[in-house]
Amino acid sequence: MNHDKRIAIYPGSFDPLTNGHVDLIERSLKLFDEVVVAVLHNYKKEGVFTVEERISMIRETFPDTPQIQVESFDGLLVDFARIKGAAAIIRGMRAASDFENEFQMALLNRKLSKEVQSVFLITGQRWIFTSSSSIKEAALFGGDISDMVPIPVLKKLMGQYPKLHKTIEAKKINSSKICPVDL
Ligand code: PNS
Numbered sequence: 001m002n003h004d005k006r007i008a009i010y011p012g013s014f015d016p017l018t019n020g021h022v023d024l025i026e027r028s029l030k031l032f033d034e035v036v037v038a039v040l041h042n043y044k045k046e047g048v049f050t051v052e053e054r055i056s057m058i059r060e061t062f063p064d065t066p067q068i069q070v071e072s073f074d075g076l077l078v079d080f081a082r083i084k085g086a087a088a089i090i091r092g093m094r095a096a097s098d099f100e101n102e103f104q105m106a107l108l109n110r111k112l113s114k115e116v117q118s119v120f121l122i123t124g125q126r127w128i129f130t131s132s133s134s135i136k137e138a139a140l141f142g143g144d145i146s147d148m149v150p151i152p153v154l155k156k157l158m159g160q161y162p163k164l165h166k167t168i169e170a171k172k173i174n175s176s177k178i179c180p181v182d183l
Helices: 019-028 051-061 077-084 098-111 132-140 149-158 162-175
Strands: 007-012 034-040 068-073 088-093 117-122
Touching: 007 019, 007 077, 019 034, 019 088, 019 117, 034 051, 034 077, 051 068, 051 149, 051 162, 077 088, 077 117, 088 098, 098 117, 132 149, 149 162
Parallel strands: 007 034, 007 088, 034 068, 088 117
Antiparallel strands: none
């Protein structure tokens, strides 16, 4: 383990990155010197975006932050954590419904490795209802999710979902003064 730098792994599917994730990454940097955002290469479950696309969106969101590394991994998370010299696995907890799954995962990871600790951060209140899957569903039907994802992700979602593209374009035309979207 690297004792000079406190490294944390922040694993997930990130299909795609949301502002809830961004908030967690930024807060993790207050606790750790370096955060490795680890995108799971899940051969069983295909996402909307490829792993390479997810990684690009995350890197574009944090272009000037060398303390944030973005990588993909497969196999066991604890093995990847060991390779990276990480002291902790960061997970966000939105509500009680997240707890069961996170609790099981943390116990299993602890059984598999005693070298890495699970650290839970409570999701920022503003992002409690934000999840990658609900964003994709809303985007599919043209729901305005522009304040729930970073700009690089919004652009990518607009390319993927024509109805979202229409919604955002209409918003820019109708309310250019109050529109927070700067594309
Ligand atoms: O964003 P997600 O889908 O909730 O992330 C789940 C993730 C990637 C953290 C979890 O599936 C994982 O760690 N997978 C790697 C395989 C592994 O180590 N499994 C044992 C612990 S669950």
